Amino acid sequence: MIVRDIMATKLVTIEPDATLAHAVALLKQHRFHHLPVVRPVQLPTSTDDVHGKSRNGLTFEGLLTTTDIDLVAALARQHPAQGQQPWQERRVVEVMHRALIRVTPTTSVAAAAQILVERGLNYLPVVEYSHLEQGSQALLVGLVTRSDLLMAFARAMGTFEPGMRLDIELPMGSSVPLARTLLLAAELHVPIRSIMAAPLVGGVPSSAALRLGTINPGPLLLRLQEEGIHYSFGSSLVEGNGHV
């Protein structure tokens, strides 16, 4: 999975010359905590573009967060200076930060997740680099937030598909039982909605959790038993009759 698959592309943005008052209105209206700051730009037609039309793009200038605005507002209240411009009329470009930590659409979701966690961020701008007249420019194409990642995680676990859960024991981290289970599932036409076999401790997975799109696992379970593959159809279910 790459960032392109999970990023939000319908973005609410603001231009650098807009006022903070406008930014506050947008943030309140959408209940957001951050706004990407962009400048519209005409992209040169690429040679392989059949229609020859010029495309519009957005160059990414920075990010404006509610924290940035709070800080400005608090400072203005603390030092009320005569004749100074009220903070609401200040320009976005004066307050925003450059948000230099960015990802591209082809960054892997795992890498994006790691950046979010390590840097303690809630969102990452997704940009593409393009050569324009004024040199290389970052074009904003999307935004990845923690909730996008959560949705991607839930989807990867098969949560949104009807199905049942089956755990396969992987003794000594061997993937053979899992591979044989998958072969059997294919043979019996049992659709697989999701497979999770992540190492929790010691770098070796001890079990794999499958989500199977079937209401009738009996035939598959019979074959698993025949082949001596240890499974649990819910550890809490097993009443001492030998599985796992």
Add this chain to the structure above:
Amino acid sequence: MSNRISQQHARLMFDQSECRYYFGPDHPLNPRRIQALMDLLACGGLWDSADERTRLDGRAATLDELGLVHTPEYIAAVQRLSEPETQTANERRSSSAQAVSKEEPETQTANEQRSSSAQAVSKEEPEPEGLSEEERREREELALRYGFGEGDTPASPGLHEASARIAGGTLVAMSAVMGLPEGGVFASEDERPLHIFHPAGGLHHAWSDRASGFCVYNDVAIAIAHVLQASEAKVLYIDFDAHHGDGVQRAFYDDPRVMTVSFHETGRYLFPGTGDVLEMGRGSGYGYSVNIPLEPFTEDDSYSEAMDALLSQLVTAFAPDILITQHGCDTHAWDPLTHLSLTMTGILAQMKAAHQLAHTYCNGRWVALGGGGYDLYRVVPRAWSLLWAEMSDQQAPAEMPEEWVQRWQPEWLATQAQDVAVQQVMGNVVPPISFPTTFMDRAQDFPPRPRRWPISRTNRHTVGLVRHLLVPGSVRQAFPSPRTRSPLAGLFDLLHMNKASTPSRSKTLDTSAGSLLLRDFCPPSLVERLRPDSGLKAFARLPEREHHLLLNIAKSPDCALTLAHTTTGEIVGEVTIAPADEWWEGIDNLYEVAIQVSTNWRRMGIARNMLAFSLELDALEDMILFAIGLSWHWDTEGARISVYRYREMMVRLFASQGFAEYPTTEPNVSMEPANVLLARIGKRVDQRAASQFLSRLLNSSNLAHF
């Protein structure tokens, strides 16, 4: 048969063509079970297919009717995938504008097996020929896209026709009970059936654009959608199948006119994996999807306890016009596909509960459907015969008819070895290898489960959570749950510690619409003499039911009821004070306050006066009082204000009595920003109890338990 008193009010719908809903001899859902059922009904003298007074004829649903729930693309795909194979590719092209492809190889083998088996439903299916590669691929793509691709719900010839027939049957049944034109014409209102049983129905897993879990067209959702379209009715759907009724829940997830209630085995491991308590509906349908996920190996007692604790309260609060129930009997201990461990006793309890609800709340209007049930010969025929006997007020005999057992036992024996093996790999206790000869189960065949106690305890927690989240406060107070630990003292003693005043006080309140009498500690005798005002319906939705609730509250020794009534005896407002529910267990002297004023008597300051009056208590400073405002119970339409304005109004009302707003992680309150928790901690309240309360407010650990 023994008695046929009101049998003419119950009808059964069955047609041989419904048995064409068939996926092959090795498939768990086998129409033989319906045939065994019909045979048992005939042998037992419970139903005579020739008797027109107890029979209702169905028809196939039209494409428009199917389209009430399913997308046109899906319906077209089902039609294409169930094209008979007798047509050649050219004929098919000419008969349909869209290119159609032939049967895929997997289903071919299934068909061959089918024609070789001795099934009564077998059809003539010649070998397909001349499959072009392109056609086959297109067909496979369709099957994959719409949920027929693999395993559970294979495409087969005639599937569309059989499914549409079943959907039409349920639609006609519901229309007949509701008195809608599609239900047919009856000689007189007296002949209109009140209860209809449609054993082939109940295909509750189908999605709007996907076949799932043996279900192609969602007959339940289609019939409900038809009723919603053709009338103003509110529909209550109760799903007793061991699998979550996900398709029906999805279809009406944001619709407040349909309440779906599903009792099922938890989706932690079992298909379809959904059905958590917190799936409660969306938008204006919030609070109208109810899920009770039960532990694997739940037995009769715990199951009945869950039903008893919830059904009446939910139905009282919803006030439906018609009841539709799905009676999947895969809840039985012998069923090979699930882990629930009911016997016929528990299954009969479902039916009796449904019957009683239909008569108490829906004027008897009740449609019952079949559903799951994969112990084809030992469970399904018995369970659904009992259902029909219950609906038609007949007494099923104790013993199974001899000739029926003779006929069907051999068929069961042939499949029995496979059953035992499947039971074992599913982690079930292997059932005794015997064929039942009585309608009810024998206790000795069902030894108690080893983990009975923890299972019941977990189920009790689940029920408590559902009660807490989905039953409005004052309805809940009218159905007090049996307490294991009585509160510190009886409320009455606590409220009247000096014992000096008379139990019930009264006060006159002058309003612009006339003077009102306020009375606290209203005894049941007083409530009986009074009538509810027509606008008093915030909790039970109908004034008569509200009256019934008030009576129950007055009878409860733990509750204090304050009423405002006119001089002519019409109740226009109420305040109830009752011990907090299970959620708050362990906190002493904690009471929940609920208040409502008739819609006809708003904006006269009645609420404020009534609240002040009911809180003139000697023990006020010894109590922690709280009120929960949930936006989905608010009559914002009647009051013509937004939920946020309503919230402000509530906060102001309670602030006048010293209540303050507290932030909380209590799941219901935290679910919507408009919801609010208001509390008043008395001055003499023990420090320990107060801090216990405050920490409980912000401690959602109870939820993690589920």
